[in-house]
Amino acid sequence: MDEGKNNRQSEPAPQMELDLRVGRAGWEKVKSQALAAKEEQAKVRQQEALAFLRQTDAPAKRAYLTVVDAAEQLGREPDDLLEKGVTGKLKLYVPVLHEGLYVWPVTERGVPHASLLGRVDGVAPIFQDRLQYGEYEILHPADVKKVKVEQSARPEGYICPDRVKRHLAELKIRWPEGQVARLAERIESLATRIAWVPAFPLTTDGGIARAEMLRVNSDDMPSLRVQFEQSVNASEMTGEKGLGMQVSVGPDDPSKLIKYGERRRKQIEAIQAGAKALGIDPRKISVGQPEGHKNKIRLWCKANHLDRFGAGDDPFDEAWISASRDGLITVVNKGNFKR
Structure with missing residues (x-):
């Protein structure tokens, strides 16, 4: 008799068993929905990636x-x-x-x-x-x-x-x-x-x-044009006004360069290019300290055309004198400053 009672107690109650089944079914449903959502997201990513690949399948056509x-x-x-x-x-x-x-x-x-x-x-x-x-x-x-x-x-x-x-x-x-x-x-x-x-x-x-x-x-x-315009504007904003060395870059007259050898001619051309590359008005430059602009051009020439000027200062100074003598570089109020 006691044995039958124990067997009945060990058997799960019908309601409890039903609850367990419902719980398992609910959990399986949640897992299934999560898996389906994940698969759907993966499909979307694949479609986006495939669309990108189709767009880039041919090499980009550029001018x-x-x-x-x-x-x-x-x-x-x-x-x-x-x-x-x-x-x-x-x-x-x-x-x-x-x-x-x-x-x-x-x-x-x-x-x-x-x-x-x-x-x-x-x-x-x-x-x-x-x-x-x-x-x-x-x-x-x-x-x-x-x-x-x-x-x-x-x-x-x-x-x-x-x-x-x-x-x-x-x-x-x-x-x-x-x-x-x-x-x-x-x-x-x-x-x-x-x-x-x-x-x-x-x-x-x-x-x-x-x-x-x-x-x-x-x-x-x-965008490149904007970059250069901004560099010119920044140069003008940082330029000092008032008494100073004024340098004019003269007209590019090739006839004035014929008498020079190829190396000196390239040095003078580099000086003119340096003035323009520094973002200044090619006709007139005003600097608030003696030889400030000349040194800027010198540094630009050494950085960009070291093969034309070498490591020393003499080739640059000689080319500067030649350009000044022929009116390709004009130093205004020269008497106030060193050459």
């Missing part, structure tokens, strides 16, 4: 200008645009000179290979792609500097932000959302800084990029 033509439209010197490229404020494009497989030397965690300690031979780059000969990509600022100083450079790689964006969109399809979200911000910050490099060491010459091969994207011209 390019030579650096010389772009500088002429902006009323600047080609060196002014090259300087923008050196500082990374202007993207300068160059044709790919070596066709083949390239990799983006960044790890799957968004760490540049250059930041890793030790050997990176076994560290797989996150992206790889094939670059076609002749298609335009961005020249790295370090290579732009070589072109500016040495007139040519052997590119070690190319900046390809559009390719990074495309591969990142593909990751959004393959990888979990949380993993991509954490990685995307790091990758996007590196897209315009890290160059794509050949996947394998080149067995032949990778080609030489020369100044005349560089191009400016026509879409960048409006």
